[in-house]
Amino acid sequence: MNKKRSTALLSVIALLSLGTLTLTAQAEPVVVEDFVTTAQPETIPDLFLRAFTQNSGNFFTSVSYEGQFNLIFGFNEFPENQITRDAELTSIFSQDLMRQQANQVPLRTRDLANPYQSSLLQQPSYYTPFTP
Numbered sequence: 427m428n429k430k431r432s433t434a435l436l437s438v439i440a441l442l443s444l445g446t447l448t449l450t451a452q453a454e455p456v457v458v459e460d461f462v463t464t465a466q467p468e469t470i471p472d473l474f475l476r477a478f479t480q481n482s483g484n485f486f487t488s489v490s491y492e493g494q495f496n497l498i499f500g501f502n503e504f505p506e507n508q509i510t511r512d513a514e515l516t517s518i519f520s521q522d523l524m525r526q527q528a529n530q531v532p533l534r535t536r537d538l539a540n541p542y543q544s545s546l547l548q549q550p551s552y553y554t555p556f557t558p
């Protein structure tokens with residue numbers, strides 16, 4: 427009786443695998459079109475966020491089991507040291523960003539068309555105080 431069940435089970439498995447092979451053989455191939463993706467530069471807020479959470483991670487990594495063991499035993503590094511390193515990295519990044527922005531040539535644009543022929547600074551009454 428036990429031998430009949432095992433042969434029946436083997437025949438069912440063979441039929442299922444044969445059916446699966448037949449279905450995969452009849453499936454039509456999927457054509458994937460080639461496309462080119464361009465790398466998008468990271469924005470300044472994204473870079474600040476990445477520098478701010480580089481070492482300490484986000485809230486969800488801190489409250490996980492691994493984060494709790496790290497808090498208690500300091501396996502990777504104690505959270506205070508991670509926060510200190512994140513603050514240092516954020517400071518370096520902000521100083522570098524300000525240095526890059528200060529060294530760039532400012533953009534110059536043309537003034538808008540002015541319907542007036544002169545300005546207040548060109549008027550002589552602007553320089554002399556008004557006496558009643």
